[in-house]
Amino acid sequence: MRLLGSKSLPDLRKIFDEENRVKDGWYPDKDTWPRGRFDEANLQFGEWNEVELSHAEILNVKLHWNKELGIPQDGMTVAEALKLDLVRAWIGTDTGKVFPESHIWLATAPLKNSSAVEYGFLKDHHGHPILLDGLHRLLAWAASDKQTTSAFIAGTLRKYAKIEDRIKITNLPSLDGFADVVLLFRHDEVILQIGNDRSKWRKLSPQWEEGFDLTDSGV
Numbered sequence: 362m363r364l365l366g367s368k369s370l371p372d373l374r375k376i377f378d379e380e381n382r383v384k385d386g387w388y389p390d391k392d393t394w395p396r397g398r399f400d401e402a403n404l405q406f407g408e409w410n411e412v413e414l415s416h417a418e419i420l421n422v423k424l425h426w427n428k429e430l431g432i433p434q435d436g437m438t439v440a441e442a443l444k445l446d447l448v449r450a451w452i453g454t455d456t457g458k459v460f461p462e463s464h465i466w467l468a469t470a471p472l473k474n475s476s477a478v479e480y481g482f483l484k485d486h487h488g489h490p491i492l493l494d495g496l497h498r499l500l501a502w503a504a505s506d507k508q509t510t511s512a513f514i515a516g517t518l519r520k521y522a523k524i525e526d527r528i529k530i531t532n533l534p535s536l537d538g539f540a541d542v543v544l545l546f547r548h549d550e551v552i553l554q555i556g557n558d559r560s561k562w563r564k565l566s567p568q569w570e571e572g573f574d575l576t577d578s579g580v
Contacts, residue, residue: 363413364518365511370403373513380463394477395466395494401475402468402493402515410518411464414510419503422467423489425479427496435484439503451497452504460502462511465495469516490514 377399381392403409420440424432431447442448467490472480483491492499493515502510 362418365411365413368409368411368513370399370409373409376464398472398477398493399466401472405473406468406516409513409515412512412514414512416506416508419499419510421489422499423483423486423491424496425492426482434482438489439499442500443504448500452501460498465499465510465512466493467491467512467514468493469514
């Protein structure tokens with residue numbers, strides 16, 4: 362996962378409107394279902410980030426219940442959904458072949474108190490980003506082996522990071538002169554890794570401050 366930067370919901374709504382004009386020919390008074398989920402996610406999490414996901418990462422996204430494609434009430438990952446007969450049949454149609462470049466919308470956890478009942482049924486969702494919008498695009502791109510997918514994700518990224526997950530940081534002006542800057546997640550620890558020199562690595566608190574040297578930490 363490559364972190365591209367934090368975003369505000371008003372800015373994201375503008376991008377959503379523009380992408381939908383190209384993708385579906387729909388205007389801001391349409392697509393009320395996803396817009397409702399964005400508002401609920403914003404209320405629940407209060408933060409958004411733009412990220413770039415690999416093909417393996419989109420396969421790990423948890424999908425909510427969808428009768429049209431046969432996704433069960435308790436949900437399933439994209440990788441699991443690609444094995445469904447209804448999904449395979451839809452992908453084989455012209456509708457499932459071409460989608461213009463656009464953002465998938467995700468959250469780090471299921472929505473609470475959502476008016477969309479689908480999120481209340483989700484099971485085995487820990488460690489998976491949760492889909493808010495982009496079901497058909499996500500399935501089509503996963504089936505076509507699309508290597509990178511842009512997404513907006515609500516919530517703190519480290520909440521679903523697994524051991525050894527790495528998020529590359531692309532804009533840290535205070536660290537000019539260092540290369541290969543990443544955040545390394547290990548259990549509940551967050552490591553700021555600067556290059557290959559461990560003497561320059563720092564462990565960060567959950568508040569992203571109070572760094573200290575890891576030279577003798579054995580990390």
